[in-house]
Each structure stands twice: as structure tokens, then as C-alpha cells.
Amino acid sequence: MEVTVKQFVKEFKQQFQSMYAYSYEEGSNEQLYNALGLLVKNYISSYWKETREKYIKNSVKQVYYFSMEFLPGRQLRSNAYNLGLLDVVKEGLSELELSFDQLAEAEADPALGNGGLGRLASCFMDSLASLGMAGNGNGIRYQYGLFRQKFVDGYQVELPENWLRYRNVWETRNDKSTCMVRFGGNVWLEENHQGHLVPHYENTLNVLAVPYDTPMVGYRNDTVNNLRLWSAEIPVEEEANYHTIEETEPIKEITQVLYPDDSNYEGRLLRLKQEYFMVSAGVQSIIRHFRKYNVPRKNIPDKVAIHINDTHPALVVPELMRILIDEEHLSWEQAWEITFKTCSYTNHTILREALEKWPIDMMKELLPRIYMIIEEINNRFVENTLPLYGERITWQTAILQNGVVNMAHLAVIGSHSVNGVAKLHTDILMNDVLKDFFELYPERFNNKTNGITQRRWVHLANPELTKLIDEKIGENWKLTPSELKVFKGFEKDKDTLNKLTDVKLKNKKRLADYIKEVKGITVDPNALFDVQIKRLHAYKRQHLNLLHILHRYLEIKADPSADYVPRVFIFGAKAAPSYHYAKQIIKVINSLADLVNNDPDVGDKLKIVFFENYGVSLAEKIIPAADISEQISLASMEASGTSNMKLMANGALTLATLDGANIEIKDFVGEENLFVFGLSSKEVYELKANQSYQARELYESNPKLKNVLDALTSGTIPNLQDEGYALFDSLVNFNDEYFVLKDFASYVEAQNKVDDLYKDQNEWARKSLLNIASSAPFSADYTIQRYADDIWKVRSCVEEDEGVHLVDE
Ligand code: NBG
Missing domain, CATH: 3.40.50.2000 (Glycogen Phosphorylase B;)
Structure with missing residues (x-):
């Protein structure tokens, strides 16, 4: 975009003054950063609006990437860079004797993810926008991100990460697009006068899902996509029912903290609530769009792809079924056809403890209608599979097993595509972790090796x-x-x-x-x-x-x-x-x-x-x-x-x-x-x-190794309690689960x-x-191009001479 240094300087001063009512010379780094961020966001806003309008006008197919985690990193530098404004901004600030680098450090780094999974989601958002594809993120606006780590005496201590303390300039609260998410209560089905079985609810906990939208700026291609993060609030019309702060807790806590565990989610009710909250709000807002523009529901798979990032959002499958059946009055078969063609799933780990399983009782109590649907999906799956594949495979792949809902199975059964994130990983899924499913549905499995955005990780x-x-x-x-x-x-x-x-x-x-x-x-x-x-x-x-x-x-x-x-x-x-x-x-x-x-x-x-x-x-x-x-x-x-x-x-x-x-x-x-x-x-x-x-x-048998292991417990390393012994025990006495000693030499x-x-x-x-010269194949741009071609069936919406242009790999 075209902005001159002179124009920028003028607008920056005005922006600062309008926000703080004094001159920028007196501003703190946080204030200066906030003013700068908002100004950059102003520059973004027209592209954001135009991109959205273009998608609607051309009725293009849109991807919705559902993820419990996003790790966008600081956005000022990358937004200014992708817009083509970074040099102007730097120069303008230095005319004002301000340092861009210093202001950029004042931005909070939103830790809304644990690690690789969340960062991948954000690299993907960058690549989707940079390729000019209609890609939306859907997640949770956690009030507290992943804990802030400190070392005290060498021990990890966890402190709350209050990343919203100084406000978040990138987000826009969108009160027009809220949805209601229901939990608990009783549900029963009754036939209405058209002969449809419709659910009736009583005593549900109603939670208002409020979207906060953040622009995802493409690299020099005028594309700005949307990352939508949901926050839980009390519905306005129910405010009078809440008398004390404590009573509001069960609602507020839904989007309060990110679970600080990247491979091992304990079966906690709150986590399940978070998952359903994000999924339900996201699916509702997609379907609302179809209603508004009157698109025939059977065309949903031609217009939307919903991606399930690890099992956490797998409730997308029954939630979409629920809306299509209960609210849109489609038959089970019609709804299933749509759901299955719309959803796709990526597995990100083979760690058994990370493959989510929820107790059936918990699911039934928290999400009674969703549970009914999961049960029906499972029954139909078993009915179809049993005669063709026999008992063993059927029970090993069922969704309901030994009192739990197996979320990976739900995701695989409800998706037309299942992928791993590197060749070896996908092979392991096919030959081991999901091997029975590979026998049932070989055509669903494919590999999509991960990628990273070179823009953030090299250029910047x-x-x-x-x-x-x-x-x-x-x-x-x-x-x-x-x-x-x-x-x-x-x-x-x-x-x-x-x-x-x-x-x-x-x-x-x-x-x-x-x-x-x-x-x-x-x-x-x-x-x-x-x-x-x-x-x-x-x-x-x-x-x-x-x-x-x-x-x-x-x-x-x-x-x-x-x-x-x-x-x-x-x-x-x-x-x-x-x-x-x-x-x-x-x-x-x-x-x-x-x-x-x-x-x-x-x-x-x-x-x-x-x-x-x-x-x-x-x-x-x-x-x-x-x-x-x-x-x-x-x-x-x-x-x-x-x-x-x-x-x-x-x-x-x-x-x-x-x-x-x-x-x-x-x-x-x-x-x-x-x-x-x-x-x-x-x-x-x-x-x-x-x-x-x-x-x-x-x-x-290995004296060098012995020497090293003995040093863990000999007092060589100062200030240990029992930590050296713990390591020694796990490696020597408990037979070293991860073959550390085997690989040592x-x-x-x-x-x-x-x-x-x-x-x-x-x-x-x-x-x-x-x-360096061999790293291009790991550009997320290529990864996204492959997801787009093979799984989502979406195409770039920009001209070939604009922005990122992939010729080959
Ligand atoms: C992680 C894997 C990484 C992988 C990222 C992104 C989870 C559950 N999995 O190896 O451990 O790179 O996902 O795919 O966080």
C-alpha cells in the first residue's frame, strides 16, 4: 500500500493525540506502541473489508481452520511488513526520534497455544492470506495465555500470563455476530406439526459467545483474512438471573485459561466445555452465513471446508449434524453427506495419552443432545462395518468404547480426509496408530508435511x-x-x-x-x-x-x-x-x-x-x-x-x-x-x-556412560534435591522408556x-x-497449497501477478 513518510508522521501524531490527549513526546513505549498499532490497523481495515466483500460477492469457497490454539506472535512488524509499510513506518518514527524496534518490543506476545500445534496454525493463517485464499481461523480468546515461566532456584515456577493487560489493538469485538451456546440441562425430542422430530431443552446453561476478530494480513496482495476468537459472556437477557460474582464464574471460566499441556489433556470437564464452546460458536456462525445469503444447504461442502486441528475440535462433526438436522430439518442421510464432505482432520501426535477420550457420562451430562448424535453416528458406523469387516475391526474403531468417547475415531469417521504432518508420521498412522481405519478407508489417508512462513522466520x-x-x-x-x-x-x-x-x-x-x-x-x-x-x-x-x-x-x-x-x-x-x-x-x-x-x-x-x-x-x-x-x-x-x-x-x-x-x-x-x-x-x-x-x-557395560549417570547422584551437580536420582532411576532402574542410553554413544x-x-x-x-538453499520445500506456502488442492479444494482469489506465486517446489 502507498503511504508516504510525511503522511505517516502526520497520522501517527494525530492518532497518538486522539488516544491520549497529549503529545507523543510524552508517551510511554506501551502508549506509543498502541497508537502505532491502531494506525497500522486503520491502514489494514479497508483491505479487510474489501477482502470479505470480495469473498461474498464471488461466493468463493472458504476454509475454516478450527483450532484450540493459535500462536500468532507479535503482529506489528509482520503486519507492517506484509502491507509493504515497514520501511515507511521505521523512517517516520526515526524522524520523530522514536525507535521502531523499541516500540515493537512493547507488544504482548499472545501465548494462546502450547507449542508447535498452535504455531503451525498461525503459520497457516499467514500463508492462506499470502496465497490469497479465503481462510478463516476459529479459536478461543483465552484471557490468560500459557503461563509465564520463571526459574526460582532453578525450578520452574508458573505465573499467569495476562496478555490483555494493556489492551490488544489488533482485535475488534464484533457484537453483531454473537451466538448462544447451550450446556447441560434436559433434552427430549418431540414431533412438530411438519412431522420433524425437534429437540426441546430445559434448564440449560446458556453462554453468549462473543467474537473478537483479528486481521490476518497477506504478503503484498491486498488480502486480509479473519481470525475469529470467541469469548464467553453472560447473555444480556439473563444478567438479572446472576446475583453474585461467584454465580457468574461457571460462564467466565470457559474462556479464562489455556490448558497448559501440549500432549496430555486430563479428562477435565472445563476443557470439554471449552472445546464445545469454540466448536458450536464457530459452526453456528458459518451456518448463519448460509442462511443470510440463502445458499442451498446441500451446497455447503462446495462453499466451506472445516478443518479439525487435532482432535480438540472434533465435536464439529456432531455439532454440524445437530444444526443441519434440528434447525435446518435435513434428514440424517443428507446431513451426514454434507458433514462428512465438509470436514477434514489432521492428527498431530501419536502419544497415546494425547488422543482424547471423554467419559460417556461426562459427555451425556454436559452435552446431552450432542451425545445422542454421537451415539447415532456410532450405531450406524457399527451397523455398516460389522458385516463387512467383522467384530475385531469394528470394536477397535468404534467411537464409543469402554465407557468413553474416542475423539480421534469420531474425527476419522466424520471426515473425508485424515492426514499426518510428516511422511514418517503419516506412515505410522496408517501402519500402527490408525491402522484399522486405514483398512476401512485407505482413500482418506494422506500426508501433509508441515511448513513455516519464511516471512516471519527469515525475512523479519x-x-x-x-x-x-x-x-x-x-x-x-x-x-x-x-x-x-x-x-x-x-x-x-x-x-x-x-x-x-x-x-x-x-x-x-x-x-x-x-x-x-x-x-x-x-x-x-x-x-x-x-x-x-x-x-x-x-x-x-x-x-x-x-x-x-x-x-x-x-x-x-x-x-x-x-x-x-x-x-x-x-x-x-x-x-x-x-x-x-x-x-x-x-x-x-x-x-x-x-x-x-x-x-x-x-x-x-x-x-x-x-x-x-x-x-x-x-x-x-x-x-x-x-x-x-x-x-x-x-x-x-x-x-x-x-x-x-x-x-x-x-x-x-x-x-x-x-x-x-x-x-x-x-x-x-x-x-x-x-x-x-x-x-x-x-x-x-x-x-x-x-x-x-x-x-x-x-x-x-559402558564406562563413560556409567560415569555420566553416576554424576547425577554423586553430588557433582550442586543444589539438587532428588532430581538427579529421579533421572537416574528412570534411565537405569525403570528401563529408560525413550531409549536415551541406547542412543547415547x-x-x-x-x-x-x-x-x-x-x-x-x-x-x-x-x-x-x-x-538455507534447500529449505524452500518447508515453506508453509507449499504446505497450504497442498491442503488447498488435495483436501479443501480452494483456490487463490488474487491475480497471478499479485503476491506470493508458487510455480513449483
Ligand atoms: C505437535 C507435534 C509436533 C508437530 C506439531 C505441529 C501437538 C499435539 N503436536 O511434532 O508434537 O510439529 O504438532 O504439527 O502439539
Whole structure:
């Protein structure tokens, strides 16, 4: 969009004054940020309106991405950038002697998700808009995001994340589009005079769902899509029934907090309420649109695709059935045809504890009508499947099993498409986790490997690298990511490699300053920066990383002249508050950090930095400075991973097991340009099947490993309570569920190779360049294009010469 610096300066001053009634010179950073954000939102608003009108006028098919989590990150920079205004804004502010970077830091980072799942949803929103596709997000406006993590004495402490404290300039409360969501009470069906069975409700808890809309700005293509987050309120007409604050709690609490658990949702009533609340409001608002524009209901699948992001929104299936049958008076068969063709489902994990199951009693009591429908879906499913496939498969795939509602089964049965998020993961779904369904419906299964938006994770997070690429290959890669492969042509060009090394060093210096500022630790920017950033979970094996560091420490102590390349081990990870073992791992890493960072024998050879409160904004600071990307989950356990893609795109070399998307990274960049170690998923499956694994044997037979494990309990690491013992026990006495000890030797060997390569800076830079140049296939733009072509059947609504343009991969 066209705005001159002069115009911007004038409008910014006016905006500030109109909001605060004094001059911008007296404003705090938060106030200045708020004024700037609102001004940018003003610039967005006409495109937002026009995009919406265009979709309606052309009656285009729209995608609704239903997700309990979104992690958009700070939006000021990315909105200004996608609009093409970032330079104007920066220049205008500097004329006013204000720093854009400083104001941008004042924005709260909405932590409305746990990790990869929520961030993926936000990368997808960015790509949908940038591809000019009609894509809407549907989720919850949690009043408190994921907890803010602090370390006290090395222990994780959780504080509330009040991200709305200073208001949220991007959202628009949309009181015109509220809906009513009903819980509990009694329901019965009665025939009306047209002979339809209609439900009657009594004593329900009625909750008003209020939408807050946020613009999702496409990259230079005038497209602005909508992210709709719902908030729970008391219906105005029922306000008089509530006499005390306490009485209003059951309503308010529905959208108060995000469940702080990314793989293990305990069967809690409130969580189920949240899920239904989001689903019902979202489906109602979709159907309202059809009523308003009088679209024949049978055309719904041609006009909408509803995506179920993990099982959390799987109640979309019975909710859509409910509305079509109870309110639109379609027959069961008609309603089912529509529902099934409209819905699609992505699975994001194979962890059994994360595949949601709700007690039937709970479902019946909280959502009586929905339960009736689920029961009917299940009965019909069983009736159809039993004669064709027999007892075993039928009962293994039923929705209702042993007193619970199996949400993954509901999602698979009610969707025309089921996908995993990396090739290996999809294979595991087909051959193991959902194998019986694969027998029933092979045509539904497909893979969609995850992706990331290069706009946020390269263009904005790493401007120096972006400039270097522009300088060498021109700017086309920004609109056509596959062009990035042209950069490969520079792998032997001295000038490019030197500049690449310089860029990395600058980024590392910046991170080193930040480390000094927030952690008080001095690190050498020339050291190798080794990064593991992700949720803390035993399957992700931060403790394997820990054991290796401890091993290095012991070697350096035994021989201070040992030839190790100086390293900074960087961690960022939150543990679910109830996940005791994960918290113990955090404590041990923090205590080891205290020991190592202050040991004069060690000096710069080893430093450990565990950042507090890992999230999108911190990731943006860390990733451009990384040399090594730690992707060390037990093979078969990590569905895809996405930090692996971000780190690769920023030139880090991957140190990985053959898990999730690591395998595809290896295939694109070539095995010689990353470090692979450890068991393959096939070996993991075999080891589990033959039950031959004996962790204690490894402990007893490998002296180096024994040395390291003993150091957990010997008092070597200061200030531990029982955490060292807990780790030792799980690894040695409880037979090491995630085969940490089994992979230890090959991990150490791979780490030594990392050191060797780092000594040859030229060769390191060459491999780094090849990684960057091979990262385009992980652009979320391609991922979204594949979802659009294969699953949603939607197309771009912008001209081919506008915005992102995908030629091939
Ligand atoms: C996570 C997986 C990651 C994957 C993201 C996005 C959940 C339930 N799953 O491996 O653990 O990259 O989803 O697909 O958060």
C-alpha cells in the first residue's frame, strides 16, 4: 500500500493525540506502541473489508481452520511488513526520534497455544492470506495465555500470563455476530406439526459467545483474512438471573485459561466445555452465513471446508449434524453427506495419552443432545462395518468404547480426509496408530508435511541473511520460495561464504548481548551456538542433551586441555505444570548450568544458557544465531517438528534422529550436510516388540556412560534435591522408556563430528548455505497449497501477478 513518510508522521501524531490527549513526546513505549498499532490497523481495515466483500460477492469457497490454539506472535512488524509499510513506518518514527524496534518490543506476545500445534496454525493463517485464499481461523480468546515461566532456584515456577493487560489493538469485538451456546440441562425430542422430530431443552446453561476478530494480513496482495476468537459472556437477557460474582464464574471460566499441556489433556470437564464452546460458536456462525445469503444447504461442502486441528475440535462433526438436522430439518442421510464432505482432520501426535477420550457420562451430562448424535453416528458406523469387516475391526474403531468417547475415531469417521504432518508420521498412522481405519478407508489417508512462513522466520527474524540472499539471487525467492535453490550456486563462492559467516556472527553477537542482559552470563560469540528449543518432554529428550553436556564437562575436568570446540548450549522449554519429570529435567539442567558456567577450569569451552519463558518472540531472537539445531527425539515419537525447519532456513546444521520431518530435511539437503545419529523408527519398533531392551546393561557395560549417570547422584551437580536420582532411576532402574542410553554413544560420536566440522569454518559455511538453499520445500506456502488442492479444494482469489506465486517446489 502507498503511504508516504510525511503522511505517516502526520497520522501517527494525530492518532497518538486522539488516544491520549497529549503529545507523543510524552508517551510511554506501551502508549506509543498502541497508537502505532491502531494506525497500522486503520491502514489494514479497508483491505479487510474489501477482502470479505470480495469473498461474498464471488461466493468463493472458504476454509475454516478450527483450532484450540493459535500462536500468532507479535503482529506489528509482520503486519507492517506484509502491507509493504515497514520501511515507511521505521523512517517516520526515526524522524520523530522514536525507535521502531523499541516500540515493537512493547507488544504482548499472545501465548494462546502450547507449542508447535498452535504455531503451525498461525503459520497457516499467514500463508492462506499470502496465497490469497479465503481462510478463516476459529479459536478461543483465552484471557490468560500459557503461563509465564520463571526459574526460582532453578525450578520452574508458573505465573499467569495476562496478555490483555494493556489492551490488544489488533482485535475488534464484533457484537453483531454473537451466538448462544447451550450446556447441560434436559433434552427430549418431540414431533412438530411438519412431522420433524425437534429437540426441546430445559434448564440449560446458556453462554453468549462473543467474537473478537483479528486481521490476518497477506504478503503484498491486498488480502486480509479473519481470525475469529470467541469469548464467553453472560447473555444480556439473563444478567438479572446472576446475583453474585461467584454465580457468574461457571460462564467466565470457559474462556479464562489455556490448558497448559501440549500432549496430555486430563479428562477435565472445563476443557470439554471449552472445546464445545469454540466448536458450536464457530459452526453456528458459518451456518448463519448460509442462511443470510440463502445458499442451498446441500451446497455447503462446495462453499466451506472445516478443518479439525487435532482432535480438540472434533465435536464439529456432531455439532454440524445437530444444526443441519434440528434447525435446518435435513434428514440424517443428507446431513451426514454434507458433514462428512465438509470436514477434514489432521492428527498431530501419536502419544497415546494425547488422543482424547471423554467419559460417556461426562459427555451425556454436559452435552446431552450432542451425545445422542454421537451415539447415532456410532450405531450406524457399527451397523455398516460389522458385516463387512467383522467384530475385531469394528470394536477397535468404534467411537464409543469402554465407557468413553474416542475423539480421534469420531474425527476419522466424520471426515473425508485424515492426514499426518510428516511422511514418517503419516506412515505410522496408517501402519500402527490408525491402522484399522486405514483398512476401512485407505482413500482418506494422506500426508501433509508441515511448513513455516519464511516471512516471519527469515525475512523479519533475520534481515541480514535476507539482504545477503537478495544481493546474490535477487528478490524473487520472497514471492516464489522455490527460487531459493538458486542460492546453491554460491556454495563455492568465497565472498558469499564469508558474508554468510559474518551474518551469523552478527546474529550471535546480538544474542550474546541479550544473554548477558537477561541471564547475566558472558558467552563468546565465536563459540558454537547449539540450540534445543521446544516443549520439555521426555520423548524430545532434552535429558539426552543434558547427559552429553555432563559428559563433556567431566572430560574437560579430567583433562582441561581436551580439544573441545567452545560451545554454548542454549535451551528454551516450558514443562506442563503437572509434568513432574519434565520439571525435574529443567532443574538438573539449571543446576548443571550453575556448575559449568562458574567453573574456571571450563572457561569458554562450555556454557549453558536456559532461557526463561520460551515462546515465539524469544524464538525469533535465538534462531538466527543458531549453529546447531538439536532434533533428538526418539525416532517415531515427534510427529513432525517445526523448529527444525526454522533453524535450517536460518543456516543452522541439523543434528538429528531420523524422526518426523528430520527425514525430509535430510532428503532435501543431503545426508552429508547434517548429522544423523541414533535408532531408526523401525529399530525402535523392533526393540519395543521384542522387549529385549536392558538399560542397566548399557549402564554397566559402558564406562563413560556409567560415569555420566553416576554424576547425577554423586553430588557433582550442586543444589539438587532428588532430581538427579529421579533421572537416574528412570534411565537405569525403570528401563529408560525413550531409549536415551541406547542412543547415547552415537549421539556423543555425532557431537564430536560437529566439533570437527566447526574447526573448518569455510566448510561449515558451505553446508550452512546448502541448508538455507534447500529449505524452500518447508515453506508453509507449499504446505497450504497442498491442503488447498488435495483436501479443501480452494483456490487463490488474487491475480497471478499479485503476491506470493508458487510455480513449483
Ligand atoms: C505437535 C507435534 C509436533 C508437530 C506439531 C505441529 C501437538 C499435539 N503436536 O511434532 O508434537 O510439529 O504438532 O504439527 O502439539
